Amino acid sequence: xxxxxLYEKGExxxxxxxxxxxxxxxxxxxxxRHDRQVLDRYTFRQQCIDGPEASTGCRVLGTDLxxxxxxxxxxxxxxxxxxxxxxxxxxxxxxAGSLMWTGTPIPKDLKEISETGVxxxxxxxxxxxxxxxxxxxxxxxxxxxxxxxxxxxAGQGTKVGDRIVASGCAPLSSRELKEIRNAVPVPLIFKGVxxxxxxxxxxxAGADGIVISNHGAHTLDYLPHPLQVMDEIxxxxxxxxxxxxxxxxxxxxxxxxxLAFGACLVGLGRPILYGLSAAGREGVKGVVQGITAELKRIxxxxxxxxxxxxxxxxxxxx
Numbered sequence: 001x002x003x004x005x006l007y008e009k010g011e012x013x014x015x016x017x018x019x020x021x022x023x024x025x026x027x028x029x030x031x032x033r034h035d036r037q038v039l040d041r042y043t044f045r046q047q048c049i050d051g052p053e054a055s056t057g058c059r060v061l062g063t064d065l066x067x068x069x070x071x072x073x074x075x076x077x078x079x080x081x082x083x084x085x086x087x088x089x090x091x092x093x094x095x096a097g098s099l100m101w102t103g104t105p106i107p108k109d110l111k112e113i114s115e116t117g118v119x120x121x122x123x124x125x126x127x128x129x130x131x132x133x134x135x136x137x138x139x140x141x142x143x144x145x146x147x148x149x150x151x152x153x154a155g156q157g158t159k160v161g162d163r164i165v166a167s168g169c170a171p172l173s174s175r176e177l178k179e180i181r182n183a184v185p186v187p188l189i190f191k192g193v194x195x196x197x198x199x200x201x202x203x204x205a206g207a208d209g210i211v212i213s214n215h216g217a218h219t220l221d222y223l224p225h226p227l228q229v230m231d232e233i234x235x236x237x238x239x240x241x242x243x244x245x246x247x248x249x250x251x252x253x254x255x256x257x258x259l260a261f262g263a264c265l266v267g268l269g270r271p272i273l274y275g276l277s278a279a280g281r282e283g284v285k286g287v288v289q290g291i292t293a294e295l296k297r298i299x300x301x302x303x304x305x306x307x308x309x310x311x312x313x314x315x316x317x318x
Contacts (some may be wrong), residue, residue, distance in 0.1 A: 066097025153192020
């Protein structure tokens, strides 16, 4: 199946099941509509004469990947889609040369996932019971994950429509983030940065990277799309931290826009779920490889030889 078929079939199957609620958004649903509107504001400046042979490979925090397209942090929907779903996703992403990022709850089989050989990152929520944060970090490290992520944007839990789906959280302080930094010997990523102020505090706390993200429309309503705040955030980061972005990215063209704004990696959430629901392991692999092929094709036609050589010069704002 091609990308369009995977998306259509996967979404249709998910919406027929209870787990389909996760495809929704907090309260009014504004974010999902707005994400697409922002991405569609940019067109490409074609530069096809002497077009380079583009490469999508990259090395990020010591991890070699064949694509900048990775899985955004999530756990909960995947086991409900199919038996051993997380392991199937891990194997698919390994075959696609990508990176897997689990969310909360931390998978009980995280060590088994890590042992597949897929590059693995794993997240912890800002639990009100702070001891649970450190217990989660220990579990992640024991499993052999390469990166640890902290969901700084989930201080009020998560919500779909009018329904709270994750509770028992509280915002973290800068002091607490520094304590977490001291407890993590591997790269530490703060997920959910959407302002220069939080980027500066992330840098001061010692984060190795940030994920610029509106959390798949599951935290606060009326959050911006990451592209709207990336310039102000990058002006603070200045190459001192890894920058990852997610939020409504669906095609290779979307990914290239994220890279053009300064991201090193672009995360996929719902597309991974669509691929898994439509065709299992092969569906997930097909989504990542399909988007990567589109990305490489467009890079060649806009004069970009590598994913670390993309700039906003290739974009025209509507």
